[in-house]
Amino acid sequence: MDLADGLLDHPYDVYRRLRDSAPVHRVDGPDGSPAWLVTRYDDVRAALADPRLSLDKRHAGEGGYRGFALPPALDANLLNMDPPDHTRIRRLVGRAFTPRRVEQLRTPIRQTADRLLDALGPHGTTDLIAAYAAPLPITVICDLLGVPGPHRRDFRAWTDALVAPDPARPQAAKDAVVAMLGYFTRLIAAKRAEPADDLLSDLIAVRDEGDRHTENGDPPARDGADRLTEDELMSLAFLILFAGYENTVQLIGNAVLALLRHPHDLAALRGEPERLPAAVEEFARYEGPALLAVRRFPTEDITLGGVTVPAGETVLLSLSAANRDPARFPDPDRLDLGRDAAGHLALGHGIHYCLGAPLARAETQIALAALLDRFPHLALAAPDAGPDADLRWRPSMRARGLLALQVTYGEAPPS
Template identity: 45%
Template sequence: MPEKLPFEFLFTPEFSRDPYASYDKLRESGPVHPIDFPPGMNAFLVVDHELGRAALNDPRLSKDISAFGAYFRQFAGDDDILFQSNMLQVDPPDHTRLRRVVAKDFTPRRVEALRPRVQEITDELIDAMEMNGKAELIDEFAFPLPIIVICELLGVPAEAREQFREWSGLLVTPAFDQEGTARRRGAARNINAYFADLIAERRAQPRDDLVTALAGSDELDERELLSTLTLLLIAGHETTVNLIGNGVLALLRNPDQLALLRGEPELLPSAVEEFLRFDGPVERSTPRFAAEDVELGGLAIPRGAMVHISLGAAAHDPAVTSLPHELDITRQDNRHLAFGHGVHFCLGAPLARLEGRIAVGTLLARLPGLELDCADEELTWRLTGSVVRGLTRLPVRF
């Protein structure tokens, strides 16, 4: 068996800046590697595209965190329902039931109907930046756009958006000490209390929003309802923030591709798919657990072990992608796994694609001369150990 990767492997600033070089080295010695993450857990990291794709849809690898996720329950606490009772953390048939309740609101047709409103929000945000000639693109654009969209869909008032940003940031960041655990538990309690109040309000005075619709469903118990709303809020904006930020940065670092997209805006759909592959918003899938003894890539994975599938490593696997470290917005056979694969394929993929295309396309159309407003080496990334991959800030001028 290969030597176990240390816990710190995923948490250095160097790795967060460029995880793909590290994954290249790992892939040379095998498709699967034991890793001490979370610390003390029996865990494995998959860095191969085809094996990762198969693992994402392998019924022997469970998402049932109530049965196998003792580690998460220990640090999360009883109030942290993000780690239970939602479609991301269960297997069929519960997964099928929970997903069905929400799926009708995220069909391509329903999402397409949101296009005018997404365009309107995008234009309003650019209006606010345009006269300044510069902006911090994460705080002023990439974050507000998806959080406004998902909050409007849910029925969350505008004044709660910044608070939700703080809470969701804590919930997606691993906590390994008492202070971090306490902050995370506090965020969980706060978001539960907020949604509990909002559910009661909508039951008394229904509106045309998702909270009202889900609160009226007889297929969800109260914990499932709270957990599903929390998941929708977090998944509905955390990843799209990074899709926009990482995608714009990729263009600014590749001026030939930027010029090509400006000249041929019809390439936007394939460009967004390339952003998802080249530097996707989710670095690793949420963990799976071996429900039985499993063999992966020649390694014996014992029952109960945790399996991490690196979507970023899969996207840069030269066995399936030619010149994987080059940005090519005309790439056709784009087999990225940015939205996962199988029964847990991202429900919000159509909305993320719509927001990404409108956001990037409108930025390029309205802000000529868009370029970085800092040295490239000054850019900082959220630590990859938090699963999501995104910039902490992106200063630009135009």
């Protein structure tokens, strides 16, 4: 079957039918190549942690993968790596995204959220994605990396072109890759010449000098094992920017939409804002930022859901289907802010669990808290036109996010 059939408009209906009929299906994947789609929670969770399922494209069988090809300088990233390279690079950058480090970022994140809301004025109508959900994470991740302000709008356009290519502009994604590669080349050169207090300068130091501290604080042996290659440095900067922006803008936008469609839950959350952290987990389960995990390739013949998948073929793990599996989450198509959503797979599982998950959670919690504090009368701009009226979703079989979300807002009920 063609995975695109109905998936863009009604993904959960499609995945429900597939999940109910069989745990694994032979499909045509997002790139048009044949793949095996896994839909049930237990199978997806086990597969996410199975070391026999490689992210390295070198394990793809001949003719079995036709995905968009990044240049080597952007392709040497964690989404294409297995241990030991994955372990080495994740350890080098992981300290920037620890819960403790993220806690230190909460105040500047809230300040950024408040500035964006100040710019909206006391009342009106706006596209909340363009005005708030998108600029908040791009500002946070660019501040963390050290990307100067004037170029941040470019980064939004480039990442949008890669996540949801416009069929009418087939060259746009390739142009975005060329632009990002050129920009990062210049930025890394500038920070080599004048290092700053930011993550990219730290990564350049790791590339050029080796990791300066071990886990216990002692200087490491200078044998090159803790260094990055130049391609790894460039690719890591690209991935941090891309994933740090993309996952969070979709999580914020989807969460706001869910609340506006469920006014009782919106009112309850206003009255008990301490429930926000748990609510964000339910938003992630209910409508997370990704429909599919990154494709995987078995390094040997493997059994998934009772189906034998040959080595080298493409495996797609449906995070959204797993998160709505009634065998794991009762009444899964219902938003339930009282639900214990722990164990959802929206941000992955296993060694490839989203590196920026603590930051994405914090940004979403803060974004929602600031929005609800500021505008007690927030509503969809066309609430009576139907549940899907005026909603434009990214044309992507992998990402689940809104292109726009028109809302009315204000300190008093709209007239």
